[in-house]
Amino acid sequence: MSPQKKTSGERSPFNWRSLFESFRPRREGTMPAGLILVVIVLAFCVAGLLDADSTLRKSNAKGDGIRNEIAKTVASVTDALHINFFRNSIDDALGKNQGTKVDVEELLRQQAEAETAAAAEAAKKIPELTAPTPAEPMKIWVGGDSITQTFGTSFQRITQSTGIFTPTLDYHVSTGLARPDYFNWPEHLVKDVLPANPAILVIMFGANDGQNMVDANNKVLERYSEPWMTEYRRRVAATMDLLKSPDNQRITIWCGPPPMGPGTKTHGMDQLNYIYWSEAQTRPWIQYFDTWPFFSDSNGMFAANLPNADGVVRGMRQKDNVHLSTVGGDRLSWAVIDRIGKLVNLSAGNVTPPPTQGPPRSVVERTEVPPNMPGAE
Amino acid sequence: MPRSFEGAAVVSALADLAEIGVCAVLSFSLSSSHPGNPSMLFPTVDFAVFFLVVFTGSWLLRPHKIAWRWFILAASCVFYGWWDWNYLMLLFLSIGVNWFLGLAVFRTLTPEGERTNASRWLVRIAVVINLGILGYFKYFDFFVSTITEKMRSIGISVDAPILNIILPIGISFFTFQAISYVIDIGRGQWRKPLTLLDFAVYLSFFAHLVAGPIVRASEFAPQLDEEPDPRYVRSAESFMLIFRGMFKKVVISSFLAVQIVDPVFANPNAYGPLAVLMAIYAYAIQIYADFSGYTDIAIGVALLLGIRFPQNFDSPYIALTLQDFWNRWHMTLSRWLRDYLYIPLGGNRGSKAMMYRNLFLVMIIGGLWHGANWTFVVWGAIHGSYLVAERIVRAKWKGHELGLPPLLVKAMQWFLVFNVVCLAWVFFRATSVDEAFTVLGRLFASHGSTAGVSLLLMVVIVASIASQFVPSRFPQKAEVWFATWAPALQIAALAGGLVLVDALGPEGIAPFIYFQF
Known part of the structure; x- marks a missing residue:
């Protein structure tokens, strides 16, 4: 640069043209505070425009009030101007956002069209499944959110060890029923899971669902508000309906999430449990499994450490007080197998839990889930 | 002051890549803070907006030393209270007690600054009080459950209370800083105790409050009296530190956690030797990326305000x-x-x-x-x-x-x-010693899944280790070069960096690992 040419570092006071001229700091690596403020604010603005779609997705999930309104406005502007192309191209290249806008009701309509009257009649009673044997093991699928990661891997290992199951594990972290735009579980179940024809599905959602939702009319529903509950119930009910098999030869064990520990951001699990439990009451092919007592103390409160059947107290949760430890995963797996044993004859397999892994006999599911919930009978 | 540079030289950024948006500038609201709120993590839009306000206010008020101190103290309270206002009382208690004890210790020293019996006792009292509070929050449940288990093993059943105490964020860090202050006075290393306001600013300064670095009063307090020139803010180094920190935390640490570390440690028995070995190496990188990423951001943020923190990491894996x-x-x-x-x-x-x-x-x-x-x-x-x-x-x-x-x-x-x-x-x-041995035992297993092991994973691990061998002069040169870019180009680079990190990172940001300490 010629010595005569002025650079922005030498200029004062600030003028906009200086933004486009190379900068010569008076001291190496420095910049005036005022110019830094301009750089940061403008960088945020540009990033905000480029990232508007991503911001809106997250704002829909947790945003409150004006924050969400502004995110919508910015996203609509960037959409009209196609500024979001840059970010969306990166997402596409990275294979992000596997979700779709297909609503669960649409999937249900397609399924209902194919359903016969005989099948509807058959679904009125609990499916009677053929007892599995080592020669003819039963296909069992376990899936859900990140809690299912530990539980599912335990369940997969333990069911395999019984000799009468062929398990498949299918978990997706940060997913649930609240964000089909991020991961569409109902669609995944219909397209990828059910065609493999598992006789039993073990499913767990909820830990990621305590967030705002967007309904079919693009309206943001505040989490745990009445409209939110109604919408969530609709999704749960429809997902349960999707899991009905035409020949009534499939059972879904729908596991409610366990209590979450202190310091976690996840709460309201029992409100979701009530929805799962109450919707399962009218659907014999859905068996609600109450995980709560298996991970709480005698007062029904979260407990990180609990005794197994051998009386030894072990850590049931990971350090985040949300996810299960391997020990917790084993405990839940044996409890679920015990529950399956009440529906299907499992006598051909080794389904007796070692006392070091299984819960004490005194720990049982609650008779009413959860107690004292409005509307619970 | 020596500095370490492990990553490739890249431009910097300041705010949450996960949520960045112009909208956020307008939606900053203190009223949304309530107990149980997530803490104000550095890479969030809340912090970005908070910092813009603090940055502006700080440089405007810097010539007015008392006003500037009150402003920074108030900002730090907002930052800490964002998680839970109730725990601010604990911070105030620590400030009050340690300042008072520091003063008392100072007054019991000889005029030459030599220790006396009284000063020694006062220092001991300060250490006991600090460790007592830390011990209650951190170790009470551990102590009770250990005793209960030992008694159960000899046939005595005890129904001892487990309080499930929530560990206040940053307590280990500000407690250690407070202890060092009182001890330094007791050693005669401080010829004049800090004023209550200065001590409050030192202990609560938001950039180091929740996860360090552990800054000593002797490093921090002199900077309170300096009046840095607003024309010469070390922008390039700050931007570089902040961007590097966010990349390490949001992209590297999160990727490794989700890809292999969490699944393998959650259920090691399902995995074979290769996956377990990769998970162990990946965790070494994850914890480094997470913690050093946090301190990089903390150091960069403080530097933008004209405060220099000590270095906390210097390519440890070399x-x-x-x-x-x-x-x-x-x-x-x-x-x-x-x-x-x-x-x-x-x-x-x-x-x-x-x-x-x-x-x-x-x-x-x-x-x-x-x-x-x-x-x-x-x-x-x-x-x-x-x-x-x-x-x-x-x-x-x-x-x-x-x-x-x-x-x-x-x-x-x-x-x-x-x-x-x-x-x-x-x-x-690992969550328990047994679990750790299970993980190590799987290194010698004859079978097991290799799920999670991929070429990308190996590249990330190897590149992360290799980057620590890059001589620090290269990133330093890059900083100097970056500082000469036209501001518009810097804006574009920062914005592009923010979007890229957001895109490469997972949905949402897990809290920093070291927050739990």
Whole structure:
């Protein structure tokens, strides 16, 4: 640069043209505070425009009030101007956002069209499944959110060890029923899971669902508000309906999430449990499994450490007080197998839990889930 | 001051990449804070907006020293209270008690600054009070459950209360800083105690409040009286530190956690040796990326306000000895342990056996500082034992030549130290000692899944380690070069960097690992 040419570092006071001229700091690596403020604010603005779609997705999930309104406005502007192309191209290249806008009701309509009257009649009673044997093991699928990661891997290992199951594990972290735009579980179940024809599905959602939702009319529903509950119930009910098999030869064990520990951001699990439990009451092919007592103390409160059947107290949760430890995963797996044993004859397999892994006999599911919930009978 | 640069030179950024948006600037609201709120993590839009306000206010008020102090104190309270306003009382309590004790200790010193019996007792009281509060929040449940289990093992059933106490964020860090202040006064290292306002600003300063670095009053307080020139803010270095920190935290740490570390540690029995080995190496990178990423951002943020923090990491995974590793890893904790624990225990004075005992004890206590779990004790014991062994071997083999090429010897040393550190990390990460042994046992399994192991994973691990060998002069040159870019180009680079990190990161940002300590 010629010595005569002025650079922005030498200029004062600030003028906009200086933004486009190379900068010569008076001291190496420095910049005036005022110019830094301009750089940061403008960088945020540009990033905000480029990232508007991503911001809106997250704002829909947790945003409150004006924050969400502004995110919508910015996203609509960037959409009209196609500024979001840059970010969306990166997402596409990275294979992000596997979700779709297909609503669960649409999937249900397609399924209902194919359903016969005989099948509807058959679904009125609990499916009677053929007892599995080592020669003819039963296909069992376990899936859900990140809690299912530990539980599912335990369940997969333990069911395999019984000799009468062929398990498949299918978990997706940060997913649930609240964000089909991020991961569409109902669609995944219909397209990828059910065609493999598992006789039993073990499913767990909820830990990621305590967030705002967007309904079919693009309206943001505040989490745990009445409209939110109604919408969530609709999704749960429809997902349960999707899991009905035409020949009534499939059972879904729908596991409610366990209590979450202190310091976690996840709460309201029992409100979701009530929805799962109450919707399962009218659907014999859905068996609600109450995980709560298996991970709480005698007062029904979260407990990180609990005794197994051998009386030894072990850590049931990971350090985040949300996810299960391997020990917790084993405990839940044996409890679920015990529950399956009440529906299907499992006598051909080794389904007796070692006392070091299984819960004490005194720990049982609650008779009413959860107690004292409005509307619970 | 030396600085470390592990990553490629890239432009900087300031705010949450996960949620960045113009909208956020307008939606900043303190009223949304309530107990149970997530803490104000650095890479969030809340912090970005908070920082813009603080940055502007700080430079406007800097010439007015008292007003500036009150402003920074108020900002720090907002930052801490964002998580839970109730715990602000604990911070105020720590400020009040330690300032008072510091003053009392100072007044009991001789006019020449020599210790007296009274000053010694007051220092001991300060240490007991600080460790008592820390112990209650951190170790009460651990202590009760350990006693209960021991009694159960001898046939006595006790229904002891487990309080499920929530650990206030940052308590370990500000407690250590407070202790160092009182002890330094007691040692006569401070000729004048800080005013209450200065001490409050020091202990609560938001950039180091929740996860360090552990800054000493002697490093921080003099900067309060300086009046940095707003024309010469170290922008390039700050931007670089902040961007690098966010990339490490949001992209590297999160990727490794989700891809392999969490699944393998959650259920090691399902995995074979390759996956387990990759998970162990990946965790070594994850915890480094997470923690050093946080301190990079903290140092960068403070620097933008004209405050220089001490360096906390200096490419620790290039160390050829474990002693060198501790000169490079969490450096502010290492020197705290050295000055306030190792030396008072006797340090290198006395017999070799005593020195080894001191070294071992310091590492055990350092382990327990991280949390109330036997896994941290084992972690400390591994480090302590190896440090002792290293000294014994060095003393015995001094002057001996192996007859091998020096480069090969260095490579072998590096490999050994890195793997010992990784071995210790297994205990650090596992939820129990049993689980840690299960993970290690799977290294010798004859079968198991390789799920999660991919070429990308290996590239990330190798590149992360290799980046630590990059000489620091390269990123420093890049900084200087970046500072000469036209501001518009800097804006574009920062914005592009923000979007890229957001895109490469997962949905949402997990809290920093070191927040739990």
